[in-house]
Amino acid sequence: MISGRCAACKNxxxxxxxxxxxxxxxxxxxxxxxxxxxxxxxxxxVGKMLQQIPPYLREQTANSLYFEAQCRxxxxxxxxxxxxSKLYEEIxxxxxxxxxxxxxxxxxxxxxxxxxxxAETNMNLLSTVGTGTNFQIPAPSTNPTEFQWPNQVxxxx
Numbered sequence: 001m002i003s004g005r006c007a008a009c010k011n012x013x014x015x016x017x018x019x020x021x022x023x024x025x026x027x028x029x030x031x032x033x034x035x036x037x038x039x040x041x042x043x044x045x046v047g048k049m050l051q052q053i054p055p056y057l058r059e060q061t062a063n064s065l066y067f068e069a070q071c072r073x074x075x076x077x078x079x080x081x082x083x084x085s086k087l088y089e090e091i092x093x094x095x096x097x098x099x100x101x102x103x104x105x106x107x108x109x110x111x112x113x114x115x116x117x118x119a120e121t122n123m124n125l126l127s128t129v130g131t132g133t134n135f136q137i138p139a140p141s142t143n144p145t146e147f148q149w150p151n152q153v154x155x156x157x
Contacts (some may be wrong), residue, residue, distance in 0.1 A: 025062035
């Protein structure tokens with residue numbers, strides 16, 4: 001056997017010519033790479049595809065063919081489309097989760113703003129009531145059930 005043959009020529013049991021279209025993309029030390037592509041596309045079809053493509057794109061093409069062949073072997077029905085669909089689903093789920101979290105953040109911010117506004121309103125109310133009347137805040141009682149209104153509160157009597 002000649003050790004200079006590429007994986008494609010070894011697989012097809014032929015002599016590897018010096019201008020073999022497969023040799024740069026399917027080296028002899030990785031026979032599984034060509035076997036996968038051959039199983040899905042056929043050796044002759046792969047050779048035709050590589051010949052029709054400009055030389056600078058052949059490496060990317062061989063890599064894509066190998067990846068797609070691996071996906072088709074692992075998932076004969078969907079192949080690469082199955083992976084793409086799963087990724088789109090993951091993106092949609094993540095976007096939904098992000099929208100929910102953003103909604104929760106907005107609700108929390110609104111609650112904080114409302115609490116601050118209520119506190120300011122209460123402080124303003126207390127300051128206006130305190131200026132026009134003789135309002136006194138009752139002293140805290142030792143008995144929580146015992147509550148007495150101060151006598152100076154004009155609106156109570």
